[in-house]
Amino acid sequence: xxxxxxFPLAFDTTPSSARRAEAEREAILADPGFxxxxxxxxxxxxxxxxxxxxxxxxxxxxPLQLDPAASVLHYAQEIFEGxxxxxxxxxxxxxxxxxxxxxxxxxxxxxxxxxxxPEADFLSAIEHLVKIDQEWVPTAPETSLYLRPFMIASEAxxxxxxxxxxxxxxxxxxxxxYFPGGIEPVSIWLSEDWSRAGRGGMGAAxxxxxxxxxxxxxxxxxxxxxxxxxxxxxxxxxxxEELGGMNVFFVYRDGRIVTPALGTILEGITRSSVIRLAxxxxxxxxxxxxxxxxxxEGVESGEIVExxxxxxxxxxxxxxxxxxxxxxxxxxxxxxxxxxxxLRDELTGIQYGRVEDHHGWMRRLA
Ligand SMILES: *Cc1c(COP(=O)(O)O)cnc(C)c1O
Numbered sequence: 001x002x003x004x005x006x007f008p009l010a011f012d013t014t015p016s017s018a019r020r021a022e023a024e025r026e027a028i029l030a031d032p033g034f035x036x037x038x039x040x041x042x043x044x045x046x047x048x049x050x051x052x053x054x055x056x057x058x059x060x061x062x063p064l065q066l067d068p069a070a071s072v073l074h075y076a077q078e079i080f081e082g083x084x085x086x087x088x089x090x091x092x093x094x095x096x097x098x099x100x101x102x103x104x105x106x107x108x109x110x111x112x113x114x115x116x117x118p119e120a121d122f123l124s125a126i127e128h129l130v131k132i133d134q135e136w137v138p139t140a141p142e143t144s145l146y147l148r149p150f151m152i153a154s155e156a157x158x159x160x161x162x163x164x165x166x167x168x169x170x171x172x173x174x175x176x177x178y179f180p181g182g183i184e185p186v187s188i189w190l191s192e193d194w195s196r197a198g199r200g201g202m203g204a205a206x207x208x209x210x211x212x213x214x215x216x217x218x219x220x221x222x223x224x225x226x227x228x229x230x231x232x233x234x235x236x237x238x239x240x241e242e243l244g245g246m247n248v249f250f251v252y253r254d255g256r257i258v259t260p261a262l263g264t265i266l267e268g269i270t271r272s273s274v275i276r277l278a279x280x281x282x283x284x285x286x287x288x289x290x291x292x293x294x295x296x297e298g299v300e301s302g303e304i305v306e307x308x309x310x311x312x313x314x315x316x317x318x319x320x321x322x323x324x325x326x327x328x329x330x331x332x333x334x335x336x337x338x339x340x341x342x343l344r345d346e347l348t349g350i351q352y353g354r355v356e357d358h359h360g361w362m363r364r365l366a
Pocket of ligand 1 (some may be wrong): 082206210242243244245246247266267268269270271310311312313
């Protein structure tokens with residue numbers, strides 16, 4: 001969708017008059033959990049078919065005013081992103097490959113017939129928010145400020161067509177360490193009845209609908225004593241796709257690494273970073289179809305020695321056990337794999353400024 005917007009956007013700032021006091025903020029940052037607490041400000045950039053992107057603002061965090069006929073509420077024309085701001089030892093604050101999030105938001109926008117936000121405006125939005133709320137970036141190990149950019153169709157219209165009024169927002173939420181007691185391998189449940197995406201569907205877009213589709217199978221996973229659900233392809237129920245919100249990798253004894261090819265899965269930025277780091281270490285990385293049978297047989301024969309999941313929230317998480325209706329692979333108390341842990345250390349080391357960033361992945365925000 002083309003726009004006539006001036007480039008790049010200027011941001012108007014209205015500071016909050018109700019900023020949380022330091023003591024309250026520190027109490028939250030001492031135990032932030034995930035996605036429960038939000039900073040004092042947010043960014044909003046409206047878009048209209050006539051004006052394009054315009055009137056970018058940093059303003060106090062607060063409820064949206066949305067017409068009950070806003071099409072996002074009816075037809076789910078919505079996309080989002082997820083990335084973190086990391087506090088380095090010297091007090092500076094950095095984002096990991098935010099240009100990749102900007103680009104992916106544009107790809108998601110195309111799939112959902114939403115307008116594309118220019119990369120410069122996406123980056124400017126997160127920089128403005130992190131600067132004004134930088135005291136909300138926690139300092140404890142493995143903590144971060146989670147940034148949630150999202151775009152919704154806000155036009156009040158019940159007809160089914162791409163909305164002519166859209167809003168882009170960014171909110172921020174301090175996040176505690178994902179594994180406060182040390183890395184624990186996850187147990188995952190194989191969803192044999194439900195799919196998250198089909199060929200030609202929205203699987204490659206970061207959109208709320210995919211998450212809505214994952215909630216029922218995710219509930220099944222909990223009932224089975226597992227934390228996550230693994231999806232197969234929707235046609236043959238044979239090929240491994242991904243977890244509800246994480247990509248998956250398999251490590252062979254000979255050092256080869258396999259990860260499901262793109263198509264119906266979400267192209268994780270962690271996934272692509274893991275591929276780069278592994279290749280740099282000399283591992284052959286195969287992006288291809290990988291069947292559930294290959295996993296099972298590979299583990300039984302000893303060919304497959306590690307499996308892990310990855311995404312921004314948990315970085316890299318060892319998979320301890322896969323539970324299916326008729327079989328199980330691995331064990332809940334399996335030791336995390338050596339390569340899994342070493343890739344995790346390297347990636348988090350780059351993110352927190354402990355390991356040199358040879359890739360130009362880090363971008364300073366504050
Ligand atoms: C966001 C997401 C991922 C992980 O992507 P990252 O960019 O690595 O955080 C994987 N799968 C799904 C379905 C996702 O929505």
